[in-house]
Amino acid sequence: MGKRYCRLNVCFQDNIFSIMRHTCVIEKYIGFCETDFGARLITKEAEYLRNELKGRRKILDVGCGIGAFEQRLPELNIIGVDMSKEMIETARARTTSPYCLADATRLPFIDASFDALFYVTSLEFMDNYKSVIDEAVRVLARGGKLVAMVLNQESDYFKAHYSKRDSYFRRIKHKNPVEMADYIRRRFDVQTQYFLGIDAEKIFDTKNKRYASLFIIKGIKK
Numbered sequence: 001m002g003k004r005y006c007r008l009n010v011c012f013q014d015n016i017f018s019i020m021r022h023t024c025v026i027e028k029y030i031g032f033c034e035t036d037f038g039a040r041l042i043t044k045e046a047e048y049l050r051n052e053l054k055g056r057r058k059i060l061d062v063g064c065g066i067g068a069f070e071q072r073l074p075e076l077n078i079i080g081v082d083m084s085k086e087m088i089e090t091a092r093a094r095t096t097s098p099y100c101l102a103d104a105t106r107l108p109f110i111d112a113s114f115d116a117l118f119y120v121t122s123l124e125f126m127d128n129y130k131s132v133i134d135e136a137v138r139v140l141a142r143g144g145k146l147v148a149m150v151l152n153q154e155s156d157y158f159k160a161h162y163s164k165r166d167s168y169f170r171r172i173k174h175k176n177p178v179e180m181a182d183y184i185r186r187r188f189d190v191q192t193q194y195f196l197g198i199d200a201e202k203i204f205d206t207k208n209k210r211y212a213s214l215f216i217i218k219g220i221k222k
């Protein structure tokens, strides 16, 4: 009994520490979003999405985090999904959009129920991107649009951040966005592009992969 209590206690402590670490990550990210640089960066990404998603009636944001895009795109009908309870609670406290706590590989929506879906720096952090894409194929209607904005790991911006010991970028699971694009191409007509140049705190338009912080994969479901 004593031993069992001890094990449960350790388990409970592990859980508390993991929640504390997670809360710390969220606070750090909120802090980043509120800096001038962070706000300009997210606004640029949101402008890109606004343009790509206009006219789409029902949109899913997979790995929505704290709801940064729901906050900036209130005119779009977006449902945010994330597997982290803390992220979803934070998103709900910050915006009035609908959110759903769920794993991207098991979405609680019926087949063909969305006409657009996006991932912003989330697909590359998910365990099995192929299962995530298979699930996107299931919930998207024919002609539905997928937009995946993934970190360009060849950029100076990525390399500089990755070199820091406590960087969130180190949690990345998939290192090859071109392979991701090839998998998406099986079920979508795909276009790719580099986007969003960053040099120190300067943000600019570029297609140069040394400066582009993002690699974008856009697809229309066949």
Ligand SMILES: C[S@@+](CC[C@H](N)C(=O)[O-])C[C@H]1O[C@@H](n2cnc3c(N)ncnc32)[C@H](O)[C@@H]1O
Pocket (backbone or CB within 6 Å): 062, 063, 064, 065, 066, 067, 068, 069, 081, 082, 083, 084, 087, 102, 103, 104, 105, 119, 120, 121, 122, 125, 126, 127
């Ligand atoms: C780097 S954050 C990006 C958040 C948001 N898209 C943004 O740009 O502000 C990645 C997010 O993906 C979520 N995530 C990771 N794996 C997931 C999965 N299998 N299903 C749903 N969400 C997941 C994480 O909890 C995290 O909130």
